[in-house]
Amino acid sequence: MRALPIIALLLLLSGTSDAWSKTMIWGITSFPPGYITEGPQKGKGYADLLDRFMMEKLPRYEHKVVVYPNWERQLQMMRQGPLVCTSILWYRPPNERASLKGSYLLSAPNGVFFQHDVVVHKNNRRLFGKEVSFKKLLDNQSLRFGYNRPYGITYNRILSDYLGIGPGIELDAMNPADRLQYLRNARNIHVRSGTDMIGGMLKMLLLQRVDYILEYDFMVRYEQQRLGFKDDLVSIPVTEVKDNISRIAYACSDTPEGALAIKAINDVLKKYRNTDEFKKPLYYLVPEGREDLYWEEYEKILRVFR
Numbered sequence: 001m002r003a004l005p006i007i008a009l010l011l012l013l014s015g016t017s018d019a020w021s022k023t024m025i026w027g028i029t030s031f032p033p034g035y036i037t038e039g040p041q042k043g044k045g046y047a048d049l050l051d052r053f054m055m056e057k058l059p060r061y062e063h064k065v066v067v068y069p070n071w072e073r074q075l076q077m078m079r080q081g082p083l084v085c086t087s088i089l090w091y092r093p094p095n096e097r098a099s100l101k102g103s104y105l106l107s108a109p110n111g112v113f114f115q116h117d118v119v120v121h122k123n124n125r126r127l128f129g130k131e132v133s134f135k136k137l138l139d140n141q142s143l144r145f146g147y148n149r150p151y152g153i154t155y156n157r158i159l160s161d162y163l164g165i166g167p168g169i170e171l172d173a174m175n176p177a178d179r180l181q182y183l184r185n186a187r188n189i190h191v192r193s194g195t196d197m198i199g200g201m202l203k204m205l206l207l208q209r210v211d212y213i214l215e216y217d218f219m220v221r222y223e224q225q226r227l228g229f230k231d232d233l234v235s236i237p238v239t240e241v242k243d244n245i246s247r248i249a250y251a252c253s254d255t256p257e258g259a260l261a262i263k264a265i266n267d268v269l270k271k272y273r274n275t276d277e278f279k280k281p282l283y284y285l286v287p288e289g290r291e292d293l294y295w296e297e298y299e300k301i302l303r304v305f306r
Helices: 003-014 046-057 071-080 122-127 134-139 153-163 176-184 197-206 217-227 256-272 276-285 291-301
Strands: 023-028 062-067 084-090 104-114 117-121 145-147 189-191 212-215 233-236 245-253
Touching: 023 046, 023 071, 046 084, 046 104, 046 256, 046 276, 071 084, 071 104, 071 176, 071 245, 084 104, 084 256, 104 256, 104 276, 104 291, 117 122, 117 197, 117 217, 122 233, 134 153, 145 197, 153 176, 176 189, 197 212, 197 217, 197 233, 212 217, 217 233, 217 276, 245 256, 276 291
Parallel strands: 023 062, 023 084, 145 189, 145 212
Antiparallel strands: 084 245, 104 245, 117 212, 117 233
């Protein structure tokens, strides 16, 4: 009768896939043109395609796509595990991941992108300079910032400092309830964490219910076409991140199952990242007029394997 626990232990120590979850959940939420969850382009966003690429290359797993109502819920489910993954979280090198412990594990980078601009309504353009500082905008209590999700390492740190969140705590790795509580305590920040995360916040800006938001150029362009407006919104470069390049990566739950999944994902990236098949979804991220710079930066990630 004691043989069964010993066999189970041996399977666990051997790393046999039978000892781990064989189901990989791909968590998605409305995040166009990353995850597109409705309309004629449903399932054809760049993150949808990056997810699908990895599903096809990892037949050892059973893959299941689960739609979450918002980004906060998706991050929460990744924390709970045992194996929830996504293709579009911010990459950090291994020596900068300590603060993510217990939240998620990262793969090698799978793409690059330019940072967010400050986006404002054209009627309020006069209130902003040719270039703006996000830190100084937050300090201006007469302007209301529209928040809908974490924005990457640089912006998150500026927000954390403004909100009084100490160093060593990553905004996107915090418990969602704690993060939202900090944000809602700030009088000049309006938090929108519901469905239609991108379009909903852009509509609030169009209605001038907030004064400025942070958004990617490619997302604003996509939503302008989808919502049928053209010149109502203006993007302004931000001093702290001007022309900065960031990297994205696959991420999975910080569990033993997640560690095995990330190893398998890295093996696929090493083999396929420089192929046209893999790069095709990334054309969504290429800003107009900066194509050469984009692909120069992409070449650099091909030398990074974890």
